[in-house]
Amino acid sequence: MLSITPSGDEQSVFQGDSFFVSCSSEATTVQRVMWTGPEGQQITDYKGSVPYNEIPRIHVEDGRSGHKGVDLVFENITRMDRGNYTCSANVDGVEESRTFQLFVDKRLSFKNTPAVQYLEEGVSSKIRCDVEGDPAPRIKWRFQTRDIAYTNDKYAVSPDGPSGLIVHNVTLNDAGEYQCMALQLSLRHSDIKEFPISVKVHHMPMWLDDQKVQAYSYVTGEVNLTCEAEAEPHANFTWIKEGEVITPSDSVQIFDDDHKSILQLTVTHPEMFGDYVCKAENKLGTLERVIILEKGAKPAVPTAKVTHADVNSLHLALSAKNYPEMPIVAYRVQYKMAGDDWKFAHAMEFVKGDKYIINGLADDTLYVLRASAKNVAGYSDFSEEVMEKTKKVKFDSVFASCNAIGSSAAILFSLVLSIIFL
Structure with a gap:
């Protein structure tokens, strides 16, 4: 008996796909296995019988897995390949044939749909969703994950096709993320795809x-x-x-x-x-x-002094004469290591009344700092330079810890020696 695999009277594939159908028999004698196409033409081009770069998209190959038969191979299928394909052979002296119908559908594609689109404020504007597919898909729209209904005066289907969404009386609230959903349904398969569209609204400047x-x-x-x-x-x-x-x-x-x-x-x-x-x-x-x-009034030059030096920080006192109509609102402090150029200085901004502390400094290091005052008119000139050295790290506690560790190690070593000589 002659059989084809995959079995069934219909085979459904998508445009651009590749696949093959096997025709074979387990009978003792199988002769003249051949395939014919939709127009009754014999498909006789065998892989190996022509140069590799000349192999047709539709050709036949020897049966796989050693079975008695011939495979019909389709590569990069097009819509023109649709129709009936028949395998025929002489099986134990009897002429037999099997036929299947090839359906070629077109996958959903949004390739011509702009990912960013624009509406015009105050007028009716269209959002495009150029989707291709066969069977022709049905289109649904969503805005900010909510389904769009055509039951009010805000939205309408474009007169030139269901793939366009008309938005009436556009406002800035109509900007955002839209989803164009395409639903493709046939007796052979179904498919759903979404395409996100970022919509912006053209509008005049707003302060x-x-x-x-x-x-x-x-x-x-x-x-x-x-x-x-x-x-x-x-x-x-x-x-x-x-x-x-x-x-x-x-x-x-x-x-x-x-x-x-x-x-x-x-x-x-x-x-x-x-x-x-x-x-x-x-x-x-x-x-x-x-x-x-x-x-305005240029701020007065402030006075700056260090009130306390720590290992990694300096505490400051900052003050400047106030103009009643333009009070001081902040201070800018520049600081650097002694000997460095001011162009490499660091700067900190302090709101007036905050604690004026410079952190993250190196220990036992001489620093130079200066300050300027700020009001609504700008900054003052810098104050006189102030020099102060951060404190040195004390190692007393470190040595004490090391001594304690050393004593413990000595005791442990004595115990080990005692055990050895027992």
Whole structure:
């Protein structure tokens, strides 16, 4: 009897797959085993009968495991390979045949779907999910893990196909993670795949909260004016003073980030005080904000002294004259080992009223330190330098421990000798 393996009248595979079907018989005499394709054509190309690089995708090979038969081999299957395939042979003098139908389905694929997509604020916009598959899949949508229903006015199926999701009256709350779920179902198999889509909303710039609209400095002082605006696409920032666009110079630096711009000024003359306009702009709109730079009082030079030196730390006392309208809010302390250059110094910032302690120092080492005071207008000049040496580690307790260990070892050695000479 002639049989094919895998058994069954139908074989289902996916496009691009490779597989083979074996046709064989356990009869005594098996002759003229051959395969024919959907158009009745004989498949006669044997592996080994043609050069390796010329072997057809569909060919036959000698039966495996020594059985009497022929294998039909498919490589990189295409949709054109669908149809009926028949194996025929003379089995003990009787002509027999077995046929199976080959189905070729197309796997789900999201290869043309952008992973990041954009909606437009205030209008209806579409999210694309370009999914391929055969049988054609059914599409479901989720937003932040919740299924999207079409029972309200917020969402709708795109008129050009179910693979598009229309979001009406877009707001910033519509930004987030969407999942396009494709469900493929046939009598032969089922498949489910999800594709995550990060959705951002294009919107005009919006000021971030808690931004200062007033700043202080003094001639020879430095000050940073900061402007922060969230926007999609990111905003372009422009700084303006008295109608003129500000550009970098020896006294002006501009540092831009995704949602922030910092105008760093070194105040070289009184004319630099006044109104500074920050403009944040993208294709959807423009915002402007005025930051007023006023003349302030430079902090007084503080006094600094070491109140206590420890093995790895120095305790400080810091003080500076207060201007009632601009009180001292912090101190900056620089410190270094004696003999080092100040450009290699370390620095610590202390809020006024905290404990002023420098930790992590080396023992028995001479340090030099200096301090400056800070108010809303900036930092003062540095104080006079203060020198102090950290304490040396005491080894008395260490020697005591070593002596105790040595005594114990001597006693143990005496006991061992006593045992040996018994």
